[in-house]
Amino acid sequence: xxxxxxxxxxxxxxxxxxxxxxxxxxxxxxxxxxxxxxxxxxxxxxxxxxxxxxxxxxxxxxxxxxxxxxxxxxxxxxxxxxxxxxxxxxxxxxxxxxxxxxxxxxxxxxxxxxxxx
Numbered sequence: 001x002x003x004x005x006x007x008x009x010x011x012x013x014x015x016x017x018x019x020x021x022x023x024x025x026x027x028x029x030x031x032x033x034x035x036x037x038x039x040x041x042x043x044x045x046x047x048x049x050x051x052x053x054x055x056x057x058x059x060x061x062x063x064x065x066x067x068x069x070x071x072x073x074x075x076x077x078x079x080x081x082x083x084x085x086x087x088x089x090x091x092x093x094x095x096x097x098x099x100x101x102x103x104x105x106x107x108x109x110x111x112x113x114x115x116x117x
Contacts, residue, residue, distance in 0.1 A: 035087040044084055073098045
């Protein structure tokens with residue numbers, strides 16, 4: 001039985017560039033994203049290399065102290081959905097402070113009781 005060939009692995013001095021992470025530092029967004037795109041934490045991991053756990057920690061710091069604004073600005077949409085807008089992530093990478101708070105997505109409603117006549 002012939003011997004299997006060994007892999008010819010050559011050492012490389014330079015790391016290969018990944019196409020997903022090139023965006024913020026040279027202001028190029030990946031295909032399909034624009035500054036108004038909305039990303040979930042999993043998509044933030046793919047496009048901006050933030051781990052989901054780190055993003056969760058940033059939100060925890062903010063909920064404990066409203067003055068501590070670490071990481072990109074986030075927006076809650078619904079009970080379990082949290083999203084990030086690309087332009088806010090770019091602002092974070094440029095070292096700019098958070099923009100004005102987002103408007104409330106919905107106002108609390110107190111329904112009236114129907115009067116029976």
